[in-house]
Amino acid sequence: MNVEKPITDRITIADQPTAADLARLAGEGFVAVVNLREDGEPEQPLDVAAEGREATAHGLAYHHLGVGKEPLSDPGAAATCDFIDRETERGKVLVHCRGGSRAAAIVLIQQARAHGWNPDEAVEKGRELGLALKPALQAKVEQYWKSRG
Numbered sequence: 001m002n003v004e005k006p007i008t009d010r011i012t013i014a015d016q017p018t019a020a021d022l023a024r025l026a027g028e029g030f031v032a033v034v035n036l037r038e039d040g041e042p043e044q045p046l047d048v049a050a051e052g053r054e055a056t057a058h059g060l061a062y063h064h065l066g067v068g069k070e071p072l073s074d075p076g077a078a079a080t081c082d083f084i085d086r087e088t089e090r091g092k093v094l095v096h097c098r099g100g101s102r103a104a105a106i107v108l109i110q111q112a113r114a115h116g117w118n119p120d121e122a123v124e125k126g127r128e129l130g131l132a133l134k135p136a137l138q139a140k141v142e143q144y145w146k147s148r149g
Contacts (some may be wrong), residue, residue: 002027010088013103014096031091036102038066067102072144081110104131119145
């Protein structure tokens, strides 16, 4: 991985891990991996299924939510946040995509839910955590919050 950015003491966002990265993470106290990529994306050494097999072979819980061109929606986003919440009780969780941007968006939603932040607070507090989003992803996150009413 070229990008590994701890957001809390239990959540790290990253770009695409390799099989060797997954083995290393397991040895560093990580207990779970969230993959936000779709099969067939560029620079993807492991497809979704292979990454899942590799992660579980190293004792890591594995969750996949393909975040692509479609808007973020439930139940996918909520289930992913629930997975992160549950797994961070056991140890560290890696949330990844191709470059870390989609991971930042999902972790921002998860942190907002965990702390009861409203959308305006979430954007500001997200920046403080280093979760500043590109405009297109920020629009997806804002659209998600609006859809939850």
